[in-house]
Amino acid sequence: MKVKSILGIGLCCLALSACQQSRKPQEEGGKYPLLTLTPEDRQLSVKYSAVIEGKQDVEVRPQVSGTITQVLVEEGAHVHKGQVLFIIDQVPYRAALQKARAAVATAEANEATAKQTLDGKMSLYEDKVISDFELRTAQNEYKSAQAALLQAQAELTDAQNNLSYTEVKSPVDGYAGMTSYRIGALVSASMTDPLIRVSDDSEMYAYFSLSEKQVLTLTAQYGSLDQALASFPEVSLELNDGSTYAQKGKVDVISGIIDKTTGTVSLRAIFSNPDKRLMSGGSANIIVPYDRTQCIVIPQGGTYEIQNRIFAFKVIDGKAVSTPIEVFEINNGTEYIVEKGLQAGDVIVSEGAGLLKDGTIVSTPQDEQAPTDKKKEA
Structure with a gap:
């Protein structure tokens, strides 16, 4: 009888010990906070x-060569479109303009003379005084005089433009930058650096x-x-x-x-x-x-990564189940917006996911509230 009693006591102790060991994971699992997912709004950036x-950030460059005779802009000043900023020596360009005007006057006179000659030749031709060759020669001389006049007029336009280019103007409204060019500096259209920059701000x-x-x-x-x-x-x-x-x-x-x-x-x-x-x-x-409106948001502490894939632990039947998820590529450093893998109503472990293993028993929110209910009944 004593042997049976001792064996019975031993079996009871073993059963109690096994029961306590089986409850230990549940007690440890209860330490993990759980989160029931609900749709939320978030603004990320x-x-x-x-x-x-x-x-308009414009580099102002000269279009003709010469020395700067005047600097009319103050660095950092507000300038208007068309305002003169620099003046390049105008003397040679005024002389070129006068020559071009004289060339036009000469070409006009030659063209008028050729026209008179052609008119006379045509009258003589009609009276059969001159041959076809002489008439065609007069016509060709008149066309040559016309071409010379057009060339002289083009050179006049070019000379006028060059003179106007000696006044370097702002192409836009804005603020002038800094410049290293002063009176006496030699500039040209092929220079690398601009005279100044003007920014329309x-x-x-x-x-x-x-x-x-x-x-x-x-x-x-x-x-x-x-x-x-x-x-x-x-x-x-x-x-x-x-x-x-x-x-x-x-x-x-x-x-x-x-x-x-x-x-x-x-x-x-x-x-x-x-x-x-x-x-x-x-x-x-x-x-x-x-x-993002009505999206699923989870804390980053409730996730872990393996080979660039993100996982969370979803609680199913009281156990932590590792679940792969896809998240929105932009986050605020503390939360993820879940695109796939979780939905509203799911319960997840919200912290310490890196310490859990798949299948770990965790308490549900109802289990956590149970002791409180019992105390109220007591």
Whole structure:
């Protein structure tokens, strides 16, 4: 009898120990927070490096050669279209213009003389005084005189243009840049550096790039580049000092050509610049917003990666089941927007997914509330 009692006690202890061991994973599993998924709205954004240029950023160059006799522009000043900025020595070009005018006068006189000669020859020919050869000769001399007059007139126009080019004018409204050219400097139309730059900064362009994959995604989403451009949201500009520019911008151009070197496509956003805060040649970040409505959002702490694939643990029948998911490529660093793999109503482990194993027993929200219910009944 004593032996049976001892064996019975031993079996009870073993059963109790096994029961406690079987409950241990559940107690550990209960430490993992769970999340029931519901659709939510999110606004994400992504930054792209951008280069800022004026609406018109023009290099002003001379069209004739000579020495600068006057500098009429102040560096950094606001200039108007047609305003004279530099004057190149006009003396040789005025002389060339006078010669051209004299050549035109001579050509006009020669043309008039040839016309009179032709008229006389025609009268003599009609009276059968001269031969066909003499008449044709007079006609050819008149045509030659006409051609000489046209050439002289063209040279006169060229001389007038060259004289006008000695006044180097601003082609646009805007602000003048810096210049190293002063009175006495020799300039020419073939010079490498411009005399000065003038930037029309009433509106500014910000140039940035998207990858080929991103552009293809936009095309697939909207049907064409034109429709993608029309649907593109307003963008913001983050300046180099970290501040956000007050004016919103609009993407107005998407290049249809992929850069072979970088594999990217260029885009242009236009910003109004009423306070002249944006300067041509500056750099900034374009901030593109992405609004997602009624999407499935999960914390990144509830995921893990294997070979560039992302997984989450979905709770099914109290067990953690590893589930592959596809996420939106843009995120805020703490959450993922799930495109495929999870849906509303699913329960997932929201933290510590990297410590779990597939099939681990975890408590459900009902299990976590059970002890509280029992205390209330007590």
